[in-house]
Structures are given as C-alpha cells and as structure tokens.
Amino acid sequence: MTGSYLLELKNIHKSFDSHRVLNDVSLQIREGEFLTLLGPSGCGKTTTLRIIGGFEQPDSGEVYLNGARVTHLPPYRRNVHTVFQHYALFPHYNVFENVAFSMRLKTLPPQTIEKEVKDALSLVALSGFEKRKVSQLSGGQQQRIALARSLVGKPSLLLLDEPLGALDLKLRESMQLELKKIQQKLKMTFVYVTHDQQEALTMSDRIVVFNHGRIEQCGPAREIYEKPASSFVADFLGNANILAATLLEILPGSRAEILLEGEIKLKVPCAEALPVAAGQRLCVAIRPEKIQLHSGPSQDASKVSLPCVLNDVVYLGSSARVLLSPFSGCAKTIQATVVKYGRSGADSAGGLNGTAPGGTIWAQLDGDDILLLPPESDS
Amino acid sequence: MSMLKKIDPALSWLIGGRRQTASQLLLLPASAWLACFMLAPIALLFVVSFAQRGDYGAISWTFTLKNYARSIDPRYFPVLMRSALYASTTTAVCLALGYPLAYFISFYVDKHKNLLLLLLMLPLWTSCTVEIYAWIIILGREGLINSLLTQIGLIDEPLRLLNRPFAVLIGLIHTYFPFMVLPLYSSLEKLPKAYIEASKDLGGGPWATLWRVTFPLTLPGVFAGCMLTFIPCMGDFLMAEFLGGPSTYLVGNLIQNQFLTAQDWPFGSSLSVLLIAVMMAGLYLQQTLEKKHASW
Numbered sequence: 106m107t108g109s110y111l112l113e114l115k116n117i118h119k120s121f122d123s124h125r126v127l128n129d130v131s132l133q134i135r136e137g138e139f140l141t142l143l144g145p146s147g148c149g150k151t152t153t154l155r156i157i158g159g160f161e162q163p164d165s166g167e168v169y170l171n172g173a174r175v176t177h178l179p180p181y182r183r184n185v186h187t188v189f190q191h192y193a194l195f196p197h198y199n200v201f202e203n204v205a206f207s208m209r210l211k212t213l214p215p216q217t218i219e220k221e222v223k224d225a226l227s228l229v230a231l232s233g234f235e236k237r238k239v240s241q242l243s244g245g246q247q248q249r250i251a252l253a254r255s256l257v258g259k260p261s262l263l264l265l266d267e268p269l270g271a272l273d274l275k276l277r278e279s280m281q282l283e284l285k286k287i288q289q290k291l292k293m294t295f296v297y298v299t300h301d302q303q304e305a306l307t308m309s310d311r312i313v314v315f316n317h318g319r320i321e322q323c324g325p326a327r328e329i330y331e332k333p334a335s336s337f338v339a340d341f342l343g344n345a346n347i348l349a350a351t352l353l354e355i356l357p358g359s360r361a362e363i364l365l366e367g368e369i370k371l372k373v374p375c376a377e378a379l380p381v382a383a384g385q386r387l388c389v390a391i392r393p394e395k396i397q398l399h400s401g402p403s404q405d406a407s408k409v410s411l412p413c414v415l416n417d418v419v420y421l422g423s424s425a426r427v428l429l430s431p432f433s434g435c436a437k438t439i440q441a442t443v444v445k446y447g448r449s450g451a452d453s454a455g456g457l458n459g460t461a462p463g464g465t466i467w468a469q470l471d472g473d474d475i476l477l478l479p480p481e482s483d484s
Numbered sequence: 485m486s487m488l489k490k491i492d493p494a495l496s497w498l499i500g501g502r503r504q505t506a507s508q509l510l511l512l513p514a515s516a517w518l519a520c521f522m523l524a525p526i527a528l529l530f531v532v533s534f535a536q537r538g539d540y541g542a543i544s545w546t547f548t549l550k551n552y553a554r555s556i557d558p559r560y561f562p563v564l565m566r567s568a569l570y571a572s573t574t575t576a577v578c579l580a581l582g583y584p585l586a587y588f589i590s591f592y593v594d595k596h597k598n599l600l601l602l603l604l605m606l607p608l609w610t611s612c613t614v615e616i617y618a619w620i621i622i623l624g625r626e627g628l629i630n631s632l633l634t635q636i637g638l639i640d641e642p643l644r645l646l647n648r649p650f651a652v653l654i655g656l657i658h659t660y661f662p663f664m665v666l667p668l669y670s671s672l673e674k675l676p677k678a679y680i681e682a683s684k685d686l687g688g689g690p691w692a693t694l695w696r697v698t699f700p701l702t703l704p705g706v707f708a709g710c711m712l713t714f715i716p717c718m719g720d721f722l723m724a725e726f727l728g729g730p731s732t733y734l735v736g737n738l739i740q741n742q743f744l745t746a747q748d749w750p751f752g753s754s755l756s757v758l759l760i761a762v763m764m765a766g767l768y769l770q771q772t773l774e775k776k777h778a779s780w
C-alpha cells in the first residue's frame with residue numbers, strides 16, 4: 106500500500122508545550138525526487154525534517170520509509186542523512202575524518218574508505234582538502250564538506266535544512282545548480298528546506314508550501330506559481346497582489362464573471378471546481394509583472410484599466426517595483442513590476458511614460474492573468 | 485572647542501578611569517587575602533627551604549642546598565611513588581564513576597539538575613574531620629559494616645577495614661569526587677547537541693557516539709577534572725593519617741612530620757617547594773593541552 110513511495114508522512118501532529126507546531130501533515134515522496142519544503146520562518150519546516158530524521162517523535166501520525174514504519178526508530182537506524190542548518194562538522198576531526206565518519210562506523214576496509222572520501226570530495230569540488238581542519242574552511246567550503254559527509258554513506262534519503270542560508274547570493278546561486286546536478290547524477294532523493302522562494306523554484310521537482318504548521322499546497326514548481334491554491338501561497342511565491350472580489354456568475358468554457366473590489370466587472374478563467382458558489386466572496390491574485398502601466402485607458406475591450414496614483418518607485422536593478430493606489434474604494438496598494446525602467450524616467454511603452462510619483466497612471470489588467478482563490482480565512 | 489577638549493579627559497576619568505579604580509578597590513580585599521595566606525606562606529617556604537635546621541628545631545639562617553639534595557634522596561622515592569599511585573588511582577576511580585554520573589545529569593535529568601549538583605558538592609562544604617569520623621564510624625571494628633555483616637551471620641570475626649590502603653582510597657575518592665564531576669559536567673553541558681545529533685544521523689549508535697564524538701569533545705573537561713583531583717590528592721595527608729596505617733605513608737605525611745614531629749622546617753619546606761613545582765609543571769602541561777584543543 107505504501108510501497109510505491111520512498112517516504113510517507115501520515116497525519117503528523119506535533120506540539121511543543123501545548124504550542125502546536127505541526128498540524129496534520131501528510132506527504133509522499135517518490136524515489137529520485139527533489140522535494141522542497143518552503144515556508145516562512147517558524148512554520149515547522151525544521152521540525153518536519155527532524156521527524157523524518159528521527160530526532161523528534163510526532164505526537165500522533167506515522168512515518169514510513171520504503172514502506173516500513175519507522176516512526177519510533179532512532180536516527181542511527183534510519184538510512185537517512187541530514188545536512189544540518191549549521192553544518193555541525195566535527196571540530197576534532199579533519200576534513201577526511203569528517204567525510205569518512207559514517208564509513209568508519211561500518212568498519213569498512215581503509216582502501217574503500219580512502220577511495221569513497223576521495224570521490225565524495227571531488228564531487229563537491231574540494232579535492233586536496235583532506236588534511237584541513239574544519240576551522241580552516243570558509244562557510245561555503247564547510248557547507249560542501251557537510252554535503253560530502255552526508256552523501257558518502259549512500260543514504261536512501263538526504264535531508265537538507267537551509268544548507269545555503271549562510272552563503273552570499275553569488276555562491277548560493279552556483280551551489281543551487283551544483284546541488285541539483287549532484288542530486289541528478291547520484292539519482293538520490295532530496296528533501297530540501299528553504300524559506301527562499303527563488304531557491305525553491307530553481308531546484309525543486311515539487312514544492313510543499315507550509316504555513317503555521319499546515320501544508321498549504323503541494324505540487325510542481327510551475328503549478329504552484331501559476332495555480333496557487335490560497336492567497337498565502339500566491340503571496341509567498343512571487344508577491345501577488347491579493348484583492349477581494351465577488352463571484353457573479355459561472356460561465357461556460359471554464360470562465361467566470363467576477364466583481365473586483367466592488368467596482369469592476371471582469372471575465373476570468375477558472376477551474377472546474379470553484380471554491381465558492383455564485384454570489385459569494387472570494388480572493389483574486391494578480392502578479393505584479395502581469396500589470397501593464399499606460400498613460401491612458403486602454404482601447405482593448407478584453408482588458409480593464411484602473412486609474413491609479415503613482416505612489417512610489419522602488420529601484421531593483423534589472424527592474425523596478427511601482428506602488429500604486431487605485432482611485433476606487435480599494436484601500437490596498439497595488440504593486441506592479443516595470444522592466445524598462447531607465448534612469449531618466451522617460452521610458453518607452455511598458456515603462457512609466459515619464460509619470461512622476463504623485464501623478465496619475467493607468468494600470469491595465471487582462472482577465473486571463475487573474476487567479477481566483479478561496480476567500481482568506483480568519484485564522 | 486578648547487573648553488570641550490579640557491573637559492574631555494576629566495570626563496573620561498570620571499566615567500572610565502574612576503570605574504577602573506573602583507573595580508581595583510573592590511578587588512583589594514581578595515588580593516590582600518591571597519597575598520597574606522597564599523603568596524606569603526609560599527615565599528616563606530621558599531626562603532626557609534634554603535636554611536638549615538638549628539638546635540631543637542630552630543632555623544639557622546645559613547644558605548644551603550642540602551635540603552634539596554636530601555629531598556631527591558632515593559630513600560624517599562617509594563613514598564613519592566606511593567603518593568602518585570594513590571593520587572592516580574583516586575583520579576581514575578573518580579573519572580570512571582564521575583563521567584557516567586556527569587553524563588547522566590547532563591543528558592537525562594530535567595527538573596532536579598541543580599538539586600543533584602548541590603548534593604554532589606556536599607563533600608566540599610562538610611568539614612574534612614566530620615567526613616573522616618563518618619568513615620571511621622562506618623569502617624571501624626565495631627562500625628556499621630562490621631556489625632551489619634556479623635548480624636547477618638556472614639562473618640564471625642570483624643573485618644579489618646580501617647587503617648588500610650582501601651580506607652585511605654575511599655576517603656580520598658569521597659573528598660575529591662566533586663572536583664572531578666563539576667568540570668566534566670560543565671564541559672558536557674557546553675557541548676553543542678548538534679554534534680551528537682550529527683553522529684547519530686550518520687549511523688552512530690549510543691556507544692559509537694560517546695566514544696567518537698562526546699568523549700573526545702569533552703576532553704578539556706576530563707583534563708581539568710583529572711588535574712583538579714590529582715593535585716590535591718598528591719598533597720593530602722589527613723586521610724592517610726586517620727584512615728591509613730604505616731603502609732600508607734604519603735608525601736603529605738612526610739612533609740607534615742618534618743614540621744610537627746621532626747621539627748625540621750627547612751627540609752619540610754624543600755619537600756613542599758618541590759611538590760609545588762611538580763604540580764605547577766603538571767598544570768602547565770594541562771593548560772598547553774587545553775590550548776591545543778581550543779584551536780580546533
């Protein structure tokens with residue numbers, strides 16, 4: 106029944122002194138998958154990983170590894186290795202002995218150990234570092250040694266807890282690609298924890314989005330970005346504008362008509378099964394990059410134009426983020442991304458057309474770019 | 485501007501300088517106590533160790549190295565070896581009992597940690613004499629153990645437990661056990677649990693983790709505990725005096741006899757100075773080892 110998955114979590118609950126940390130977490134991971142647990146700080150990602158690794162026992166629920174129940178097995182009886190958030194390299198061993206640790210425990214012949222360590226070090230591009238002390242390594246090197254140490258025992262599952270958190274952007278980006286390459290080369294299963302949405306999108310086969318100890322959504326990166334299941338997911342991955350709306354009518358051909366912020370009627374695409382019935386309130390999400398800015402209202406009937414006050418422009422380098430206040434009753438600030446943002450401010454189409462903060466600008470929306478979401482819960 | 489410059493040093497004296505003098509003032513009683521009761525006696529010992537024994541135990545102030553020559557006389561070698569044997573046995577037993585205890589308190593005790601540590605320190609607060617008499621009551625001919633064993637009928641004649649090496653060792657272990665456990669406990673508490681988890685994660689069971697990770701990483705505590713036990717054990721004379729017999733004559737007793745019985749203060753002093761020197765060398769060794777460990 107559970108045999109087809111490498112790892113399965115079933116209805117895991119966990120509390121620390123009556124503070125609920127994990128709430129009914131269920132999860133299946135197939136062999137060879139790169140799964141990312143994504144969520145804000147304190148949402149229970151590390152706790153989930155610790156339960157998989159055997160460092161924490163769930164209050165209720167079960168953990169299956171290769172179809173066998175391992176819920177109460179100690180860490181050293183699970184063929185699972187962890188790359189810890191702070192590496193935890195042994196300070197009294199040099200690089201070689203750190204990497205060799207798991208093989209020394211199995212008392213393998215010295216030649217085998219030597220060869221395996223050599224292979225692992227070359228895999229993380231640190232050949233020749235065998236004799237170094239751990240304290241003589243940079244953060245990125247320590248991270249790679251921690252990875253080599255965990256890879257060398259050939260675990261069926263590797264858990265990585267924000268392993269790149271301490272690195273600078275450049276190194277992080279190259280390590281992301283390296284990690285992905287290593288995972289594919291060794292055909293290993295990775296469960297990767299991060300709170301960096303970009304990292305999650307770059308590396309994962311599937312992403313699990315956590316919020317307050319619950320799984321909000323689970324699916325391939327693209328699906329999560331393009332079809333978020335809740336306003337939390339939409340906002341956490343890609344900073345969506347979340348607006349209130351009312352569902353007016355469900356139209357044939359997977360479309361629906363909505364009333365946006367009590368003002369604008371829009372026809373939008375929708376899934377077969379809508380979370381609410383006609384006449385009820387729901388949420389919509391609009392990605393900042395899907396909002397076009399123009400100096401006047403649009404002629405295109407399939408689009409809507411909102412007159413807005415340009416509040417502020419945040420320069421981001423390759424693009425700029427524009428903060429807008431719609432003239433309508435909507436109290437929210439809308440964010441739009443402008444790619445062609447020049448120093449002069451006098452940009453061509455798609456830019457700000459020379460509008461200065463305080464000026465009026467039209468935000469143009471295409472109904473097809475609007476995502477329908479269930480209404481925000483009160484919790 | 486110039487006003488400010490003038491005020492500035494005064495201000496810094498008020499804020500920084502005076503605080504420094506204040507802290508120095510606060511240190512004064514402790515420093516004076518140390519100087520009077522630690523440094524001065526040692527200095528005195530040092531000076532006296534180069535003097536000669538006069539008539540009727542007086543000190544005659546003529547410089548000589550004879551005392552030192554006598555101190556390293558092979559005649560006293562067995563006494564020194566015996567002391568080292570007692571001290572190292574005590575240290576080994578304390579370590580063997582102390583490490584599991586410290587480990588247990590550090591990892592398995594939740595609520596009553598402080599209470600347990602307090603109980604452990606009890607021997608430090610009780611007077612040595614009380615402890616010795618307690619052991620005499622327990623181990624004596626009509627003591628607790630003998631009367632118990634006689635009553636059960638296991639023995640007819642009372643066992644001779646007192647005035648033997650065994651009794652001296654018991655007394656030494658009892659007295660110096662806290663000196664071993666406390667540094668062990670503190671190094672176990674300081675050990676980041678992440679290392680233990682990493683070891684278990686990589687397949688290390690409880691024993692492998694203890695042997696390959698926990699124990700090596702708490703070696704500084706082990707060194708400190710061993711030194712703190714060994715050094716005072718080397719100088720101890722009370723246990724041998726009251727719980728031991730002729731066969732347990734230690735360096736401490738030898739020195740004590742020079743001062744109280746033989747009235748040969750210069751010789752006693754030279755023995756003391758040598759003992760202190762050996763201990764200092766040991767301490768220095770321990771510090772160097774610890775520094776080496778700290779540079780991981």
Ligand SMILES: Nc1ncnc2c1ncn2[C@@H]1O[C@H](COP(=O)(O)OP(=O)(O)OP(=O)(O)O)[C@@H](O)[C@H]1O
Pocket residue numbers: 121122126144145146147148149150151152153300
């Ligand atoms: N041993 C513990 N005792 C009590 N509370 C704990 C313990 N471990 C974690 N928690 C709490 O559980 C919650 C989830 O913690 P967890 O470490 O899983 O978060 P996280 O998602 O990994 O966050 P981050 O991204 O900051 O690492 C937090 O509120 C934390 O305070």
Ligand SMILES: [Mg+2]
Pocket residue numbers: 150151152190266
């Ligand atoms: Mg965490």
